[in-house]
Amino acid sequence: MSRVIVLSGGVSTEHAVSLASGADVAAALEERHSVVSVVIDIDGTWRVEGHAVDSPDEVLDEIDSMDVVFPVLHGGWGEDGGLQAELDARSIRYVGSPAAACRTGMSKLASARAAASRGISPIPVRVLHRDRFLADPDLLTGALARSADLPLVVKPDTGGSSVGVSVVRSAPQLRAALDEAFLLDPVVLLQPLVHGQEISIGVWTDDAGSMHATGASLLHLPDGEAAFTYAHKYEDAGGWLEIPARLPAQQLAELQKVALETAAAVGVEGLARVDVFATEDAILLNEINTMPGLRRHSHFPRLVAASGTSYDDLLDSLVRQVARTRAAA
Structure with a gap:
């Protein structure tokens, strides 16, 4: 059993989404680990189990070499590599990709360029x-x-x-x-505006340290709508995800290859979601998310669950991998 510090919230436009993810992650991990919930308010205040602290150092200084940080932060300093660089400087272990990969993944342009170096076609920009x-x-x-x-x-x-x-x-x-x-x-x-199938593939590392691709999701939008918006994702504005998507085996294999190649190009560790458009002629990379939404019924956990690994087992595995294999620097 590890002590896991779950970070959520953050100073970003995705603050509310991160809070929801962090709450579900903390609740799931409490069954198998000792969990400390740390919330970063939208104004930057850090709270440990609901109590405000004077500075982030007050929290980070108490994290020891046996602990694992689970940064369930979407956007901003928590996902662009800033937090990860700070944790590396302190030799603190954490779930997810290293700082350089987070910086690349946070930028749609940088991740597209990285993927293109491996022969993956991005959307023209x-x-x-x-x-x-x-x-x-x-x-x-x-x-x-x-x-x-x-x-x-x-x-x-x-x-x-x-x-x-x-x-x-x-x-x-x-x-x-x-x-x-x-x-x-x-x-x-x-x-x-690409006209094609909007498809996502999850990638994650198993207990043996091997990176795997999940099956696919296929987005279905209401008639006349052309893009999956924040309202579709979080405000019940219609649209739904077919998980697992019923795709021809050869197409799925090609999509999984693109996802794995993209993750490798970016330098992903632990978990990510790769979003693409599949047209009649090509598979076009849209973006990669190095810390996808992690509510129990979010897109990425549903992809992993459809591939045979439950939400609780996924999170436990991610923590145990870090505790076992990522020695403090």
């Missing part, structure tokens, strides 16, 4: 920078509206849960979409 946009928003928006093929997708380079993602179908919608995305990130991506 045009990159915009906030400083150029702010210099003359009307000029840049007008130029894009004249040159871009609509519809297109506007999204922040970092972040998740579809926050700040817009489908633009007309020139007047473009300015609002750019304004929203640039509020969240200094780098914004413009991509064509």
Whole structure:
């Protein structure tokens, strides 16, 4: 049995999602481990079992070489490698990918480039920078509206849960979409709206240390809707995930290969979810999530469960792997 420090919350747009994940993770691990729940408020205050502490150091200084941190943090410092670098500097063991992989995975652009180095095709992208946009928003928006093929997708380079993602179908919608995305990130991506199957594959490390790919999920959206939004995911706005997706064996094998290659290119350890679009001609990488949602009935745990490993066993395995194999630096 290990002492596990479950971190959730965080200063990011995915704060509420992380809290929900952290609560379920802590409850599941309590059956087999000694769990300490640490919540980071949206203002940055750290709370241990509900009690505020003066600084994060007060928590981190008490973590010893036998403990395991489970950072159930989505977005921001908790998922972009900042926390992981701090834990590495303190020789603290943790579940999930190392700092470099988190930095790459957090950036849709960086992860696409990493995957492309292994022959994986990403969605074509045009990159915009906030400083150029702010210099003359009307000029840049007008130029894009004249040159871009609509519809297109506007999204922040970092972040998740579809926050700040817009489908633009007309020139007047473009300015609002750019304004929203640039509020969240200094780098914004413009991509064509891909017409194809939206599919996800989970990857995770088993007790023997081998990385495996799950079966697939297939997204079904309400008629007339083109993108899986935050509302679809968390506010019951329609849309559902077919898990496991009924796909031809050869197609599934190709999808699993893409997922494993993408995870290897990014440097994933422990767990991740890889999202792609499958068209008639290609499999196109959308993004990778190095700390996917971990509520008991979230997308990633459902993928793993459909492959034969329960939620409780998945979390226990991830903790035991770290306790056994990732020696403190």
